[in-house]
């Protein structure tokens with residue numbers, strides 16, 4: 001209906017979109033950003049507080065009548081709502097994503113992990129790795145407000161017993177463990193424990209949003225971009241597809257209400273278009289625009305090199321480990337078995353088995369904060385993806401299909417089985433059949449990557465091949481896996497792309 005002409009239009013407000021918005025506005029450019037989810041901060045946070053894991057309300061879930069967590073599906077609602085966590089279901093994989101201004105940063109565990117240098121080189125052979133280590137990773141860490149838990153707090157608090165037990169058991173099984181940085185403020189967490197501030201990570205908040213403590217994007221990149229006065233964000237604006245015009249692109253948008261109904265249709269015209277709808281969202285926009293917008297010049301690689309970052313979730317039932325003594329644990333409460341009644345939702349440690357070529361993986365030691373002792377250890381295992389899948393578009397349903405089969409993920413289950421077997425041999429325990437059928441969840445994907453890959457569908461700076469003034473700077477650029485939790489890498493790659501785009505593609509306008 002409306003006809004607006006925008007100089008710089010950004011679709012999506014996750015990591016890629018936030019970096020694009022900040023760097024453009026800092027360069028003095030006006031930016032309009034469209035986000036399909038809610039601006040959770042608007043009208044004094046009208047749709048908050050976010051839900052915790054145990055008693056979720058309908059603001060936890062994107063347009064479904066029940067929660068869709070990988071486990072603990074306990075809540076049903078009368079009414080659908082544009083909630084914060086979405087799950088997109090395909091034949092062999094269920095892909096989770098954050099919805100709202102801030103994208104995945106609203107729902108994720110905040111782990112800000114730098115990949116292995118050698119693996120980064122393998123995944124991005126054409127990038128200058130030293131430049132990334134010197135410039136873009138430190139820049140991403142600074143802007144995202146990354147911090148590290150102190151050894152003292154980690155060792156002292158009952159809320160990280162699950163992690164200490166996890167590390168101790170892993171070392172006993174011969175694995176190397178590491179502590180990982182996070183964007184959740186550990187100063188805030190300490191105050192939570194001391195009862196000085198409202199609890200969030202210590203009150204079972206994470207995948208349905210944190211009300212406090214987490215430095216998600218609306219508190220970092222997006223806040224900074226907004227303070228320039230040059231960024232405006234429109235929430236509940238879901239882009240359907242776009243088309244090339246004489247002056248740039250026409251973008252077709254469905255405006256939603258909070259029940260997901262389309263209340264208005266808009267066409268927004270822009271000169272430069274930045275696609276940042278996440279791996280699946282960006283790839284879908286490109287494929288839908290190819291079909292509906294007759295954009296036939298995309299590189300044939302579009303839709304290829306998709307992967308789940310080798311994600312497989314698994315757990316161990318620890319009932320028969322009851323009398324294991326955890327190394328270096330001294331107090332009485334630490335001698336008690338299990339992973340602890342009190343658990344922070346924020347993961348801070350991992351198991352690094354990357355150098356083992358036969359079973360190369362990184363495992364996040366994950367919390368399972370049920371509010372009672374469940375004698376279950378939870379892990380999110382991340383693997384290589386030597387055989388990537390692909391994404392195609394089905395015009396009949398105006399949706400994508402993720403082509404993801406056993407050949408793409410069977411090695412991830414093999415590695416997970418190897419890991420659990422070794423852990424149980426050293427510590428006791430059995431695979432946790434209670435959590436998933438057979439004990440393994442290779443169909444759970446928190447880390448979708450690829451579909452419109454750097455150097456293939458785009459040039460080496462995120463410019464889409466075949467078109468001018470069309471850019472991608474999000475997780476769609478990363479081919480299939482990066483070996484650790486991905487948002488730090490996505491942010492660093494976006495910074496690197498925007499550096500070049502602003503230097504080279506705006507000169508004429510200055």
Ligand code: FDA
Pocket residue numbers: 011012013014015016017034035036037096097098099100101102103104105107108109110111112113207237238239240276277278279281282285446447448474475476484485486487488490
């Ligand atoms: P991202 O998904 O963040 O942003 C895309 C945005 O575009 C979203 O806000 C979406 O609503 C919007 N959008 C999509 N389609 C649109 C359309 N058609 N029109 C308008 N808007 C549209 N990673 C990590 O490094 N450490 C961690 O601890 C975790 N933990 C974790 C937990 C859970 C539960 C999840 C689901 C994910 C994680 N992740 C993670 C993954 C991490 O959050 C993810 O890799 C990044 O958010 C991806 O960033 P992008 O910018 O690519 O997309």
